[in-house]
Amino acid sequence: MKMMLYHLSGSLRGRTQYLDTDFVRFGIGDSCGIVFDASTDAMVCPVHAEIAVEDHAPVIRDRSGRNALFVNGQPCAESPLKDGDLLQFGEDGPLVRFRLMPEEAPPTKPFRHIVADSRDIVVRTPHARYMSPLYLARHVLADVARYGSPVLKLFAATLVLAPLVIIAVLGVALYQHHLAAKASERRMAELVSQLETGRLTRVELEQRIEQERRSVTELERQREELVGKLSAAVREQEAARRTRAEMEAVRRQLGELESAQRFAEDIVRRFERGVGFLQGGYGFREKDSGRLLRYRGFDEHGNPLLDEKGNTLVTVEGTAPPVVIYYGGTAFLVDSRGTVLTNRHLVRMWESFEPAQEALQAGYEPDLRVLRIFFPGMAEPYNLEVVEVSDRADLVVLRTSQAPADGTPLPLAPAQEGVREGEPVVVLSYPGTFDGMLARLSKPVSEELMQVVGTDALKLAETLAQRRLIRPLVTQGHVAGVSPDVIAFEAGSAGGSSGGPVLDRTGRVIAVNQAVLRRVGGVNVGLPVRLVWELLGRAGLAPPR
Structure with missing residues (x-):
């Protein structure tokens, strides 16, 4: 089954992982498919949880032995997963957004998911309120560059490059206008000198x-x-x-x-x-x-x-x-x-x-x-x-x-x-x-x-x-x-x-x-x-x- 995981916090923060499997484990141990950094995510167990596909439906189970798995903010020992569920591994542990993908879907991230995930990560990032648009734009562009489709990447590149091109064109135009203005001023200086023939010392x-x-x-x-x-x-x-x-x-x-x-x-x-x-x-x-x-x-x-x-x-x-x-x-x-x-x-x-x-x-x-x-x-x-x-x-x-x-x-x-x-x-x-x-x-x-x-x-x-x-x-x-x-x-x-x-x-x-x-x-x-x-x-x- 095709799944997508977007890490909102923790050592893998900002990463998107594509999975095409019926079983995967989460933890800091070497046997896990999704491995967190033990030094950053100390609340994660060696084998913290696992996702298994049963009867064509994904199910997550707690394997921490400490009831340290949360689904949509609620402690959970076992739960079927739906598209968009929020998973947390340990109290104050890393947050992961779970998404289901159609079997025919390419290994790219839809733009609506990029925007939603970027908004989620910005909300959970300490920053001044007025900086939110800048943080959001940065995460959206980074996600598009990593996980967007070729068409989306081209569109994003156009959006980024267009202002630069416009600025460059305006810069050239302003420079040419500056040169023209200077030439005009020099010509007017000559004309004013001729016009001021009556101005005497x-x-x-x-x-x-x-x-x-x-x-x-x-x-x-x-x-x-x-x-x-x-x-x-x-x-x-x-x-x-x-x-x-x-x-x-x-x-x-x-x-x-x-x-x-x-x-x-x-x-x-x-x-x-x-x-x-x-x-x-x-x-x-x-x-x-x-x-x-x-x-x-x-x-x-x-x-x-x-x-x-x-x-x-x-x-x-x-x-x-x-x-x-x-x-x-x-x-x-x-x-x-x-x-x-x-x-x-x-x-x-x-x-x-x-x-x-x-x-x-x-x-x-x-x-x-x-x-x-x-x-x-x-x-x-x-x-x-x-x-x-x-x-x-x-x-x-x-x-x-x-x-x-x-x-x-x-x-x-x-x-x-x-x-x-x-x-x-x-x-x-x-x-x-x-x-x-x-x-x-x-x-x-x-x-x-x-x-x-x-x-x-x-x-x-x-x-x-x-x-x-x-x-x-x-x-x-x-x-x-x-x-x-x-x-x-x-x-x-x-x-x-x-x-x-x-x-x-x-x-x-x-x-x-x-x-x-x-x-x-x-x-x-x-x-x-x-x-x-x-x-x-x-x-x-x-x-x-």
């Missing part, structure tokens, strides 16, 4: 201020030289008694120069409080995770850490300050409700700047963090929100967080009114942004500001506003060309002039400055006021004419 900013100051001095010298030459020409012609026509031509040229100066001064006096310094700042965040692109750290001077190639070190990990690319431009009021007009690219710098475009293609998305405007004579800035963006022109309508108390709206010329070539114009703007504004201050004042604030873009703008030092620069010129969508004019400007109003002699806005064509002799390009009216109409706004 204190020495660099001081050099640019001095250069701008020399440029302003040179322009003033050229103007005075021109006035001096014209005045000298008048005196020479009077002395030489030239023709009246020649003298009138020189006087007219001198008068136009002086008139243009008065015209520009009048425009500044009337409208400078409506032309503000626009300050923006944007960063990047990972499109998938939403994590911000951050600096790795800063040196003792507050400058970002650099790699061996001079690129700014960046990461999406940690809590360091996020990367913010600051920029400046010009915007102007068109009504008393706080409606502001400027170029679209000053609100969406990433649309027109190639390094920013590459950052977007690398899996990042823009994050506009700062957009505000400082008006002359006002100590605090106004935050801006986007109202309407033109889809055909470089224009955008913004609105201040509250209506500026002392701002002066600029009147717009009628949309249908034409602009003539040669017509004089004035541009109010903030060319060069900070270096342009600081260059117009006395050297002691600009140096004191640099000492107090340094090159922090936000603090520098706020300090200039609090000291009432923000004022637009006026440049003069004339219309050089007119087309339906573009007005070209000659008037000195630089970076920061974008978004500035172009005004005619009567003080009406006829165009919005967009860019400088430096390869065409410094000719500026402006967007005609007709496009402004169209955008305001789309936004449902109608400033006074």
Whole structure:
């Protein structure tokens, strides 16, 4: 008869024994078929019990002579056995689970028996309660490995190996992701370095201020030289008694120069409080995770850490300050409700700047963090929100967080009114942004500001506003060309002039400055006021004419 014995305790604990016999003895003696270790199982007799098959049924008998056989916890001298009976050899002696097996059954252990026996052995093993699942899993796997069928062993191996394979695959994937992230960070470091071309050290900013100051001095010298030459020409012609026509031509040229100066001064006096310094700042965040692109750290001077190639070190990990690319431009009021007009690219710098475009293609998305405007004579800035963006022109309508108390709206010329070539114009703007504004201050004042604030873009703008030092620069010129969508004019400007109003002699806005064509002799390009009216109409706004 086929039988299976599973040892729950004692010297054979954890063992499963298959028997195909009609008789077997249990004990520590050499004549026994199931032999226990005498040193471990001292309560077991040399011949403790025997199982015999009688009339096709197994029967167990006590041969210890001490009534030391227990079946299912009860002392027993002789008892028929059923599948699942629990045998114990001596009080506190080894426990054995008895199982009957069909004659056609293979010499393997069914999974349900493996689980049941493993649970029995865990219950009888002293351990912390929270360790039970671990002990059970260990015994189940050990039994499957020893006594399970080939199919069960394969299944168990799959269960064991699958997590390892998954862990290995995840490890490879994470490592590849790590390499990709590092490559992305290196690329973003290069792009951020290109984007931060406007980020200057204190020495660099001081050099640019001095250069701008020399440029302003040179322009003033050229103007005075021109006035001096014209005045000298008048005196020479009077002395030489030239023709009246020649003298009138020189006087007219001198008068136009002086008139243009008065015209520009009048425009500044009337409208400078409506032309503000626009300050923006944007960063990047990972499109998938939403994590911000951050600096790795800063040196003792507050400058970002650099790699061996001079690129700014960046990461999406940690809590360091996020990367913010600051920029400046010009915007102007068109009504008393706080409606502001400027170029679209000053609100969406990433649309027109190639390094920013590459950052977007690398899996990042823009994050506009700062957009505000400082008006002359006002100590605090106004935050801006986007109202309407033109889809055909470089224009955008913004609105201040509250209506500026002392701002002066600029009147717009009628949309249908034409602009003539040669017509004089004035541009109010903030060319060069900070270096342009600081260059117009006395050297002691600009140096004191640099000492107090340094090159922090936000603090520098706020300090200039609090000291009432923000004022637009006026440049003069004339219309050089007119087309339906573009007005070209000659008037000195630089970076920061974008978004500035172009005004005619009567003080009406006829165009919005967009860019400088430096390869065409410094000719500026402006967007005609007709496009402004169209955008305001789309936004449902109608400033006074």
